[in-house]
Amino acid sequence: MSASDGARAVLWGHRDSGHAVKVALALHLAGIDHGVEVVDIWAAPETRPDLFRARSPLGQVPLLELDGVALTQSGAILMEIADRFATLGGESASGLRRGRTILMWEANRIGMCVPQLIEARRPGGDAFPDGAVAWLAGRYAADAAQFETLLGAGPFLHGEAPGIGDCAVWGYARWIDRAGLTAPPALAAWLDRMAALPATERAAAAFG
Ligand SMILES: N[C@@H](CCC(=O)N[C@@H](CS)C(=O)NCC(=O)O)C(=O)O
Incomplete structure (x- = not known):
C-alpha cells in the first residue's frame, strides 16, 4: 500500500x-x-x-x-x-525537530546563495549589483563548512535515512556546479549518497 x-x-x-x-x-x-x-x-x-x-x-x-x-x-x-x-523525520518528535532545524538553516543559507549564483550565470538572467556575486560566493564558503558540521557522522542529515532536511538541501545543492561552485568532500560524498537513491532520479525528472 x-x-x-x-x-x-x-x-x-x-x-x-x-x-x-x-x-x-x-x-x-x-x-x-x-x-x-x-x-x-x-x-x-x-x-x-x-x-x-x-x-x-x-x-x-x-x-x-x-x-x-x-x-x-x-x-x-x-x-x-x-x-x-x-x-x-515525522515519525518522532526529535525527527521533526531535526527537520525544522535543517529547513530553517537551508532557507537562510545554502538555499539562498546557490539559486542566486545560478541566476547570476544564466544567460539573460537577472543583473546583480557590483559585489553581490562575490558576497554570495563568500556566503557559500561558510555554508559549505556549516553543512559539514550539521551532517556530523551522517550518512544523511537525519542520520541513517534521509528526511525532509535532506530533501531541502538537495534541491539546490545538487546544482553546485551550475552555480560555478565546488563541493567540499563531505558535501560531495553526501551528494553522491543522495544521487544513489532511486527517488532523486525520479524527482529530478518529475517535471519533464
Ligand atoms: N520561498 C519559496 C520560493 C519559491 C520560488 O522562488 N519559486 C520560483 C521558482 S524556484 C518561482 O516560482 N518563480 C516564478 C516567479 O516568481 O514568477 C519556496 O521555498 O517555495
Whole structure:
C-alpha cells in the first residue's frame, strides 16, 4: 500500500525550480502517490493557469494541493508532509525537530546563495549589483563548512535515512556546479549518497 493512505496530492512545479524538486523528492522518498502539473516559471506570471494563480498567492511553484488544501512555500510543504504522513523525520518528535532545524538553516543559507549564483550565470538572467556575486560566493564558503558540521557522522542529515532536511538541501545543492561552485568532500560524498537513491532520479525528472 502506498504511504498516501488515500490522500489526493497534486504538485505544481518546474524542472528548473529546486524549490519544487525538493518537494517532489519528499513525495517520491515517502512513496506518496501524486499527480504533477508543470508551470512555466520563465513565462509571464499572468500567463500561468488561472487555477494555479488562484491557489498560489505569489504565483510561484511549488504548490502542493493536498486533499483540496493549497500548500505553498517549500519548507512549509515539507513539514506538512513529514507531519501528516509521519515520514521523513515525522515519525518522532526529535525527527521533526531535526527537520525544522535543517529547513530553517537551508532557507537562510545554502538555499539562498546557490539559486542566486545560478541566476547570476544564466544567460539573460537577472543583473546583480557590483559585489553581490562575490558576497554570495563568500556566503557559500561558510555554508559549505556549516553543512559539514550539521551532517556530523551522517550518512544523511537525519542520520541513517534521509528526511525532509535532506530533501531541502538537495534541491539546490545538487546544482553546485551550475552555480560555478565546488563541493567540499563531505558535501560531495553526501551528494553522491543522495544521487544513489532511486527517488532523486525520479524527482529530478518529475517535471519533464
Ligand atoms: N520561498 C519559496 C520560493 C519559491 C520560488 O522562488 N519559486 C520560483 C521558482 S524556484 C518561482 O516560482 N518563480 C516564478 C516567479 O516568481 O514568477 C519556496 O521555498 O517555495
